[in-house]
Amino acid sequence: MKDVIIKEFEYNQAGLDELKEKTANGEKNLEESILFEYPTVYIINDDKKDKYRQKYNVYVGETNNIYQRTSQHLKDDIKSREDWELLLKAQQAKMYVVGHEHFNKSMTLDLEDKLMLYMSSVESVKALYNRRTNQQKYYYPHEEAQDIFNSMWNKLNKKNSILFPDMALLQNLAIFKASPFHKLTEEQLFAKEQILTTVKEALKKEETGQLVMVSGEAGAGKTVLMSNIFNELVNGKENLKIHLLVNHDEQVKVYEQISKKLGWGEKAVLKPTTFINNHQKQNAKVDVVFVDEAHLLWTQGKQSYRGKNQLDDLLGLAKVVIIIFDKNQVLNTTQIVEEKKLELLEQKAKESGNFIHLKNQMRMDAEKETIEWIRNLIDEQKVTILRKKDEKYDLQVFDSPYELEENIKKKNKLDVDSDYENGISRMIATYDWEYKAKGTDEDGKPWRVKIGDWEKPWNNQIKRKKRKNKSIAYDMSWAEQPETIEEVGSTYTVQGSDLNYAGVIIGPSVKYRDGKIVFDKEKHANKAALYNRTLSNGKKQSFAEELMRNELNVLLTRGVHGLYIYAVDDELRKVLKKALQY
Template sequence: MERKLPDPIIKKFEYSEKGLNEIKELDENKPNGKLLLRYPTVYVVNDKNQKVKQRNTQYSVYVGETNNIVQRTTQHLHEDPKNRDDWKKLSKSKTAQIYVIAYGHFNKSMTLDIENRFMLYLGSVENVKALYNRRTNSQDQYYPVEEVDEVFNNIWTKLNYKDKHLFPEMKLIRDSALFKASPFHKLTNEQLKAKNQILQKVKDAMDRNETGQLILVEGEAGAGKTVLLSNLFYDLCNPDPIDRKPVEARLLVNHDQQLKIYQNVASKLGLGKGKVDKPTIFINSEKTEDKHVDVILVDEGHLLWTQGKQAYRGENQLKDLQKRARIVILVFDPKQIVRTQQILTSDEISSLESEAHEKDNLITLHNQLRIDADPATINWLDNFIDKGIVGTLPTDSKYDIKVFESPAKLEQAIKAKNKVDIDSGYANGISRIIATFDWKFSSASKPKDEDYWMVKDSASDWKMPWNEQKKAKKRGINKNLSWAERPETIDEVGSIYTIQGSDLNYAGVIIGPSVGYENGKIVYYPEKHANKDAVQRRTLEDGSKKSFAPELIRNELNVLLTRGVHGLYIYAMDPNLRRKLSEVARGK
């Protein structure tokens, strides 16, 4: 017989002296009063922003936990405003409120876990513009840890009834890019071990007058690199004053979509302006190598330039960053390098790994945290991408791979999935169509004979706009959302530049004509690829020129095929590859 958990108790008060007195007046001789006054509680202080005229209410929020709600609220009202501007604003507000939450099985570990869960969700709510917390608190094992999911869901559901703007339905939050990049996710044991190792290295480096130490974090797509980096960045920006000195940290990423997400996270959490940027902007702004920051964290480190470009006049961005920091933490996956200007030869990659390994700074994440599939499905994808082998599709109850005979049918199927996504409140994520960069595109001009640059099927009259051309019906709507999160993008095809670093529920991948099938193997045709950054030859150190196009197209395919969490729909333009995929889909 399933055990029924006790209901959580939630009380709302003004965040003021009046509200504090009402808390004090609770009758601790009654069960609810006793739980609220004498036992551990979690609380949410929130205030509506009255000055900003927006379509939606905006909030500033603080989440806490305590063994004595009267004492803690008194501290927040009387002492904290003396030292912190955020508490000063809350104490002067006429509209601030506090929700106090009690539960019959709360203990210290559980309240810390629930507090951290609130930070994860509230930090991902669009209407929350500022989250004033200063620490992460996820817990490991304790009793009754098995109740946490259900208890938190019950608490959030009750709060949703009280204020749907501050506490929207959970399923609306879970698939946002902000949620996925939040520093408040509970780390896996592998991630936690890596984090502790890195923090110790940072602590040691702060005691020495050295620059340029490299920590290399490797892991394939979906290994949990972004969550680890976000968690590290938040901790470094909010150090424990007992354990560590203040750290000047920067987070850099050479990807527009990811940059937008990180900047949004940093803004909500009050991490300071200018701490999240593109590598080129940071390098150009910190021209003197005499001035160093303590730590630079680089997400998507495989996207750093390894030669000069128009905006970047240097020769190697990583080396330039190392000259400007005590430690550079580089998140790196060589299988996601997609431009000639980002190329590292196998010798150069080995040299990077050796540099990190010599100081015990090489960290590898092995877990697959994105694709929810059986090992046989992961193996099928690995063989397809790494070895060019198109094997028989495995049967997988968790992960759905389908092959389509036309892009129109794939579009229809993904739009059907998207409707289910919408109807379920995006409970499982967002479904979109993406493609290899095999069609012309220019952000600076329009095609002569059409309104949009199009992905076109050579075997039919099907076509679709692509690469972030569709605009919201109302100007300014969804401007802070990533490409996949914007509703209008269901009517266009995404590329490597719009989807890298993001997750999808179902990924509908159109494999363009640059990927074919000959003599039992996948082959690549650079002459059919439209991304000049992938097909132009690279000048090597000895002055010779070399094409890396096949490897870069393969890397692009790797990124596209590993976006779907629950499913992958495929259409191949190349007749031979399409025929082979159809055969393996039928079990031949």
């Protein structure tokens, strides 16, 4: 297969004239014929300094006639769209035109989507103007598309490494993993059509409270599905009042980055409490509310939230509320949904045909036997024998935290000013060590995970450095910050993130006794998971064991390519090591 052809032009009238000269009648070589007579993809960008960094406004497109399309952008689009006027007025605007002898309409649409996926994840891209998605299924020759894209991106990287950073760097970013431009699976596409149909019907009515419930285990593709639908609706012609809510600080950062790049709107992404307080005060109804990680919604009042149940409040404010819910990721008692209430919610969604369960597991690149072993550990609290070594997924148990740290750092191979060779790998742990957002421990030191003579800072204790690498963002989530390789994170810092290799410290609250994993709440430090919850019938009940099991679920399912475990409890560590018989 021949290589892609890339030509660079000035994005202005002179550049258009140069294009016109190339497309005029006369002799053309093969490269010019492919660029100017075949379908092409193209990138238009300006180039300016924003404080100390390069910042770009970018448009990605595809066309069957590059000259005609460029002429339309320069002469017609500026009359109706401010973004095109900004690109035209930019002093150093450029256009990259990409061609290949195998390009057809379906492939260029596919590559356009891939370009938007990667460019929407580049920190130096301030705004991405083309926000449409045109997902292609099968076409000839679809099997070549990824190789052609890789070749195209690598060539663009050589031309401008700030605008087109290394692909591996982008693939490891949280903003990439939550991008709306990922190609959806058949299961996700079916769910998307179902949700869009529900929204369309609900918008015809003046009623609030239509519930859509999307469930599925960690790694089922729930976030990508939600991001994709939200992006389509927010850029639709209906001009909807629409918001995306998430009650998790690290995920809020990710969605805010996406929102800025794609022009979702200043207040499109909010925390639930902020949204509820503002809209109830103004008695302002909206069309659609999306809630990622809805299992983190509060189901009782707090100082900042005077209501009784955030989901009930949201249903009263929006025509449609679309929630991503996984009861196995609830982490503290303020988020507990009573079993009867949960059954009623599911029933409400099912009766209207709006209960969607995603079955595919897309995070852990592991064999079925490995995933079943991990699920037995979490769900059944049993340690089964795993006799077959997984060639795709690296599962190991270590004798000390020193060994765990050493091996996670090997996988991380971090160079702050360069790149991640194996992506992001981090140490994370059960919440068995004291931590407060402010202050220090009794010794005046940062909060630490201490096991014998081994210790590490615990949860956001290390001061962040500014990056020399201009393609890395300053405001990254905990897992993406290079310094956090020297920390141990908890569920509160890592929930919602992917790690290539997860180094999990199972603390002293998780033990192995009488052939089963048990939870010792006396050794657990997360007070929010320990206190009793007053139920609707007035009785008090402890959910500590359930919440501690959920915590283990969140931690053990973070790793994409591998899971490394150190268990503080001697009996648990021994039985885990014995279980890996390969």
